Amino acid sequence: MGIEIKMPALSPTMEEGTLAKWLVKEGDEVKSGDILAEIETDKATMEFEAVDEGLIGKIMIAEGTEGVKVGTVIATMAGEDGEAAPAPAAPAAAAPKAEEAPKKAESGTSKLASEARATVQDPDLPAGTEFVKTTVREALRDAMAEEMRADERVFVMGEEVAEYQGAYKVTQGLLAEFGDKRVIDTPITEYGFAGIGAGAAMGGLRPVIEFMTFNFAMQAIDHIINSAAKTNYMSGGQMRCPIVFRGPNGAASRVGAQHSQNYGPWYAAVPGLIVIAPYDAADAKGLLKAAIRSTDPVVFLENELLYGRSFDVPKVDDYVLPIGKARIMRPGKDVTLVSYSIGVGLALDAAETLAAEGIDAEVIDLRTLRPLDTATVLESLKKTNRLVVVEEGWPTCSIASEIAAVVMEKGFDDLDAPVLRVTNEDVPLPYAANLEKAALIDAARVVEAAKKVCYK
Amino acid sequence: MAKPTTPRAASAKAKAAAPAPAGADHNRPRPETPTDYKASKEELLEFYRQMVLIRRFEEKAGQLYGLGFIGGFCHLYIGQEAVAVGIQSALKPGKDSVITGYRDHGHMLAYGIDPKVIMAELTGREAGISRGKGGSMHMFSVEHKFFGGHGIVGAQVSLGAGLGFAHKYNNDGGVCVAYFGDGAANQGQVYESFNMAELWKLPIIFVIENNQYAMGTSVNRASSEDQLYRRGESFRIPGIQVDGMDVLAVRGATEEALKWVQEGNGPILLEMKTYRYRGHSMSDPAKYRSRDEVQAVREKSDPIEGVKKYLIDAGVSEDEIKVIDQDIRKVVAEAADFAETSPEPEAHELYTDVLVEQY
Numbered sequence: 001m002g003i004e005i006k007m008p009a010l011s012p013t014m015e016e017g018t019l020a021k022w023l024v025k026e027g028d029e030v031k032s033g034d035i036l037a038e039i040e041t042d043k044a045t046m047e048f049e050a051v052d053e054g055l056i057g058k059i060m061i062a063e064g065t066e067g068v069k070v071g072t073v074i075a076t077m078a079g080e081d082g083e084a085a086p087a088p089a090a091p092a093a094a095a096p097k098a099e100e101a102p103k104k105a106e107s108g109t110s111k112l113a114s115e116a117r118a119t120v121q122d123p124d125l126p127a128g129t130e131f132v133k134t135t136v137r138e139a140l141r142d143a144m145a146e147e148m149r150a151d152e153r154v155f156v157m158g159e160e161v162a163e164y165q166g167a168y169k170v171t172q173g174l175l176a177e178f179g180d181k182r183v184i185d186t187p188i189t190e191y192g193f194a195g196i197g198a199g200a201a202m203g204g205l206r207p208v209i210e211f212m213t214f215n216f217a218m219q220a221i222d223h224i225i226n227s228a229a230k231t232n233y234m235s236g237g238q239m240r241c242p243i244v245f246r247g248p249n250g251a252a253s254r255v256g257a258q259h260s261q262n263y264g265p266w267y268a269a270v271p272g273l274i275v276i277a278p279y280d281a282a283d284a285k286g287l288l289k290a291a292i293r294s295t296d297p298v299v300f301l302e303n304e305l306l307y308g309r310s311f312d313v314p315k316v317d318d319y320v321l322p323i324g325k326a327r328i329m330r331p332g333k334d335v336t337l338v339s340y341s342i343g344v345g346l347a348l349d350a351a352e353t354l355a356a357e358g359i360d361a362e363v364i365d366l367r368t369l370r371p372l373d374t375a376t377v378l379e380s381l382k383k384t385n386r387l388v389v390v391e392e393g394w395p396t397c398s399i400a401s402e403i404a405a406v407v408m409e410k411g412f413d414d415l416d417a418p419v420l421r422v423t424n425e426d427v428p429l430p431y432a433a434n435l436e437k438a439a440l441i442d443a444a445r446v447v448e449a450a451k452k453v454c455y456k
Numbered sequence: 457m458a459k460p461t462t463p464r465a466a467s468a469k470a471k472a473a474a475p476a477p478a479g480a481d482h483n484r485p486r487p488e489t490p491t492d493y494k495a496s497k498e499e500l501l502e503f504y505r506q507m508v509l510i511r512r513f514e515e516k517a518g519q520l521y522g523l524g525f526i527g528g529f530c531h532l533y534i535g536q537e538a539v540a541v542g543i544q545s546a547l548k549p550g551k552d553s554v555i556t557g558y559r560d561h562g563h564m565l566a567y568g569i570d571p572k573v574i575m576a577e578l579t580g581r582e583a584g585i586s587r588g589k590g591g592s593m594h595m596f597s598v599e600h601k602f603f604g605g606h607g608i609v610g611a612q613v614s615l616g617a618g619l620g621f622a623h624k625y626n627n628d629g630g631v632c633v634a635y636f637g638d639g640a641a642n643q644g645q646v647y648e649s650f651n652m653a654e655l656w657k658l659p660i661i662f663v664i665e666n667n668q669y670a671m672g673t674s675v676n677r678a679s680s681e682d683q684l685y686r687r688g689e690s691f692r693i694p695g696i697q698v699d700g701m702d703v704l705a706v707r708g709a710t711e712e713a714l715k716w717v718q719e720g721n722g723p724i725l726l727e728m729k730t731y732r733y734r735g736h737s738m739s740d741p742a743k744y745r746s747r748d749e750v751q752a753v754r755e756k757s758d759p760i761e762g763v764k765k766y767l768i769d770a771g772v773s774e775d776e777i778k779v780i781d782q783d784i785r786k787v788v789a790e791a792a793d794f795a796e797t798s799p800e801p802e803a804h805e806l807y808t809d810v811l812v813e814q815y
Contacts, residue, residue, distance in 0.1 A: 155625070181625070187655070192614050192648025199618020202603050203553065205625060226608050227615055234594040236587030237809035239603065271810050295812040324815035371815050 003052055005075040007061075007068045010039060010046045012253045013109070013305060017041045018066045019074060028056045030077075037063070037074070042137070042308040043169045054078050108436030109253040112392065114345030114443070115309050116352070118280070118329040118365075122314070131312035139281035139313055140170050140246075140302065143288035144208060146318070148178055151206060154292055155182040157197055158210030158247075167212045168248060168307055194220030194245065198227040201243040201297070208292060211247035214263045214301065220245075221266075228297035229272030244291045246300035249277070250342060250392050251440060253305065257428035262393030264340070267299040268369040268402070274323055275370040277301040279344035281311035283367055286321030294323065301369075303342045326373035328380070332362035335450045336380040338403055339390035340366040343441065347390045350446035359454055369399055377403060378411045385416040386453040390446050395423040417453040422446050486694050487716040487724060493542075493707035497770045503545065503703050504763045505780050507537040510562045511760060512788045513571055514734075517561065517578055521738045525796055526578045530592045533562030535733040538759035539665050540566040542706025543633060546714060553601040553623070555616040556635035558593035559665075560605045563635065567600050571787060575795035583798040587805065601630075610643030612636060613662065617649040620660035620723070631717050632660045639670025641684050650691040650723070657722035661713045662688070664725065665700065667732040672744040685727035693723050700728030701757040704766070731757070 007017065018040040024030055030050045037048045057076035061068055068074065134142070148154045155178075160167045162175040162185040175183040186193040190211065197207040211217040217224065228241045251260040267275045274296050278284045284302070291298040313319070329344060330351050337347040344365045351361040362380050366373065381387055387407055389400035400421035407419050425439040495503065514532040521530050533540070536559075544566035547554065556563050564574050569585070577584030578592050585595050586605075595605040603619060606612040616634025623630040640646060641664050653660050664684045668675055676682045685695030694716070698709040706728060713724045731753045735742040742750075767777060 187648075187651060189648040189651065191645045192617075192652055195611060195614020195645060195649065196618040196621055196652060199555070199603075199615035199620075200622045200625070201618070202615065203619040203622030205622050222608055222611065223614065227606070227611055231604075232812055233809045234586060234590040235596040235598075235604070235809075236585070236589050237812075238586065239596045239598050240812060242812075274811070274815070322815070368815075 002057065003054065003077040004073045005036065005077055007070050007072045007074050008039070008048060009070045010041050011043060012107075012255055013308075014041050014070060016067050016069045019061050019063055019068050020045060022059060022063045024056050026056050026059055030054065030056060042135070052077065105254075105433035106437070107253040107433055108438070108440045109251055109305055111437060111440060111442035112251070112305055112342050112346065114349050115311070116345045116348030117311060118327070118348075120328060120331060122282070122327070125314055125316070130315040132315050133310050134281045134285075134313040135308055135310050136281045136284045136302070137168070137170055137307040139285035140288055141172055141174065143285045144171070144292070145174060145177065147289055147292040148174070148182060153204065153206040154208065155184065155205065156208045156210060157184040157186055157193060159186055159188055159212050161185060161210050166210075168304060170302075170307065171210065190216050190219040191223065194223040195227065197243055197245075198223045198241055201228070201241045202231065202239055206242055206292060208244045208246060211245065213252075213259060213304070214247050214249040215259050215261055217245065217247065217263070224267070224273070224297070224299065225270050229270050232296070233272055240295055241297050242295045244288070244298045244300055246288070246291075247302060248304040248307070249301035250303050251305075251424070251429055254431060254433065254436060256431045260429035262341075262391070264301055264369050264393060265398045265402070267301075268372070268399060269397075270370075272297070273370060274298040274368070275301065276323065276368050277341040278367055279306070279341055279365050281309075282313045282319070283321060283327070283365070285313055286319045287323065287367065289318075289320045290323050293320070301341065306342055321367075324368045324371045324373055326376040327365045327367055328362065328376070329365050330361070330363040332360040332384065334360045334384055335386040335388065335454055336362045336364060336377070336384045337388050337390055337446065337450065338364045338366060338377055340369060340399065341392065343390040343392045346441060346443045346446055349443040350390075350450060353443065353447050354450055357451075357456075359450060359456065361450055366399070372402065372406070374406050374410065377407065378414070381407060381411045381414045385414055386450075387415070387419045388446065388449045388453060389419065389421050390441065391421070391423045392441055393424055395421055395426055398423060417455065420449040420453055422449045484692065485721070487696065487712050490696060490698070490705075490709040490712035492702070492704040493711060495704060495707070495766070497767075497772065499545070500763060500767050500770055501772065501780070503541050504760070504767060504777070505784065506541045506545075506566055507703065507760050507763060508781060508784045509571065509787065510537045510540070510565050512784050513565060513575070513791065514561060516788050516792050517575070518734070518738065520575075520579065520792060520795070526592070527580070528591055529558065530578065530738045531559040531736065532732070532734045532738070533559055535753070535759070536665060536667055536700065536730045537562060538703040538706050538762070539663070539700045539728045539730055542703040543663060543710045546707055546710040547631075547633065549600050551601070551628070551630045553603055553619045553630060553632045554635070555603040555612045555619060555632065556605070557609065557612055557637060557640060558605070558607050559637070560593065560595055564595055564597065564602060567597070567602055569597050569600060569602065571791040572794040575791040576798050579795040580800065581795060581798040582801045582805070583794070588801040589805070589809070610636060610640040610646050613640065613643070613646045614649045616660060616662075617653045617658055620653060620658035621656070623659050624656070629718075630659065631714060632658075633663060634660060635663045635665055637670060638664060638666040638668065638675045638679070638684060639673070641687060642670075642678060647691070650688055650693055653723040654688075654691045654693050657720060659717045660723045661710070661717060662693070662723060662725045664727045665730055666727055667730050669732070669736065669744065671736040671740065672742075674744070683727075685725060688723070688725040693725050695725040695727060697727045697729060700730035701759045702762055703759060
């Protein structure tokens with residue numbers, strides 16, 4: 001029986017990749033473990049090995065092809081009996097077994113996939129500014145590289161940041177440019193290196209500490225809070241701790257409960273910290289640069305699902321954004337949708353849907369979670385009188401709860417409806433695709449909530 | 457049952473880590489076994505002066521606590537004076553950096569920081585070194601490169617490794633001294649820091665002030681390896697056990713440690729065998745040990761009495777020593793007066809220094 005070789009998924013978040021190179025040709029005999037091809041994902045170039053023995057039949061996807069979806073048949077292989085696999089163009093001939101096999105489970109995080117853009121430009125940018133399409137991943141790297149060029153005290157430390165080029169490729173190329181004095185691989189020892197980073201900051205340096213994900217920063221949270229956040233206050237303003245703790249935060253894709261949590265509300269609860277959670281690439285760049293320059297300790301929450309998404313980044317020298325300022329992503333007059341990080345894309349998608357139904361939604365990206373720009377939120381509420389908070393995270397004691405409290409305290413008279421929270425379900429994130437999907441927010445829930453506060 | 461406590465090492469004053477059994481690294485270089493520091497008469501007088509200052513200062517702090525002038529946790533350094541004085545005297549203020557835990561008054565005094573601003577911090581006054589916002593456990597002097605004053609047991613070890621990292625990064629020739637207790641020596645982050653400090657050859661001296669009790673738990677009830685100077689061995693950090701009740705032994709070991717670190721060998725571990733006479737903090741009745749045990753240490757190994765003997769051997773008269781004692785009493789009384797009478801922080805200070813910048 002012939003075998004179809006399909007484009008493999010090489011990471012939890014991979015949806016497509018580039019077939020960079022074939023290492024076999026039609027008619028070659030291969031055995032299990034031979035390398036068939038090199039496949040480029042957004043994170044790395046991976047070697048793709050043969051699982052079965054046999055002869056390579058037809059190569060369906062030429063090398064160099066970009067955007068090959070996971071599951072696409074890329075070649076066929078004749079099995080041991082020499083019978084070639086049926087051409088995939090003839091689905092009727094598919095092996096009966098294939099029909100029984102469960103189809104690739106769709107991750108719940110696919111619902112979070114949105115590349116929605118702001119509909120308004122940053123008003124501070126001069127007219128005619130050129131934009132460059134940049135992924136969030138590249139924008140973050142560019143921010144670090146620019147600040148490292150400008151300030152000798154800045155260094156990057158974390159697991160796999162140097163020789164591996166970053167577990168999520170965010171620090172790609174930094175080692176080559178800045179050397180191993182300033183781009184430092186650590187052992188797997190979060191508490192230890194977070195403390196070393198904080199100590200180095202107290203000693204006058206400007207560390208950027210990468211956590212492979214913020215889930216692992218739980219082991220280091222003592223230094224983030226007790227050492228970094230409280231130092232300036234406890235010393236009567238004498239001892240500083242200018243440090244950036246950064247890394248991906250929030251749900252990834254099918255990685256289970258221990259690797260899928262939004263720590264935004266945790267850190268935003270702590271006086272003495274700055275907490276930033278950008279959505280698009282321009283904000284990622286401008287705010288990370290600001291974070292590295294800040295004299296205060298900053299928790300910089302990225303999102304793995306956003307790393308590969310492309311947005312327009314203004315081509316200006318030294319693009320630095322103000323910390324603590326929310327951004328109106330889309331102006332509207334009927335309802336305010338407040339969000340941050342990956343939730344912003346969903347809010348923008350929901351606004352599109354709502355527009356088609358005659359509801360004009362204003363979308364606000366908080367960008368900074370501490371200090372929270374409540375003025376922008378309250379100003380918007382004055383205009384719309386209705387508010388929904390969209391948060392990829394748990395509902396209890398959340399940023400959404402905080403916004404609801406602020407609005408109740410300071411904007412009560414402007415409210416024409418109760419504030420609604422659209423958040424993940426109040427459970428640890430499950431693994432099963434259907435349950436994961438049920439646990440996470442999506443644009444449809446935002447639309448539903450917005451209609452509810454508009455009494456429609 | 458707890459073993460009897462013997463702060464003064466019975467045989468040798470300083471004991472370098474026993475040679476490792478034959479193996480891959482049995483012949484790697486090790487620091488020399490330190491010898492007692494040969495102090496001049498002037499140096500001995502200064503050691504005595506500083507140690508008495510710490511003792512009288514801490515006694516006064518204990519009194520002020522009893523009177524309600526000092527609140528919260530207050531951990532006294534009485535009994536351990538030789539450690540801070542012996543080590544600090546070997547450092548270069550402004551070049552070498554120092555970090556410790558919450559039992560920090562002694563280290564600050566030994567670094568020459570004004571007793572008035574330390575006492576005023578204890579009483580929570582505006583003139584305190586942390587402007588009244590830190591308290592006993594959180595005092596800093598960035599000017600002296602004294603980096604605190606940390607309340608989470610063991611955190612100062614990782615932070616200290618970071619200070620060592622900064623010395624190396626800046627290539628400024630400085631060394632960090634990170635003090636911690638026998639209790640902190642069981643914290644996981646200590647070993648995470650040992651690993652990276654040796655891996656990256658950071659210029660840092662780890663000092664375990666083994667005062668025998670982690671709050672109420674004796675070392676041998678808490679530590680499977682109670683010879684704490686060996687705790688760096690699996691990271692290839694050499695360790696030396698030192699009589700922490702003898703200021704000259706402490707200073708001698710520090711000289712050797714500084715030499716080791718400054719030669720680029722990476723970190724070194726000093727275990728200072730010492731003893732605290734008072735409870736863990738002011739609120740500790742210290743029921744976990746007998747009065748006889750404390751009394752025996754006071755009589756046989758008191759670090760101040762030890763220096764006094766050295767002074768007399770060096771030809772200093774009892775009268776000269778009395779003059780120092782009186783002078784110190786005056787300094788401490790003035791510090792206490794200052795701390796009792798200076799004003800509390802203004803109300804608006806509640807909101808200052810949360811962040812450095814405006815956003």
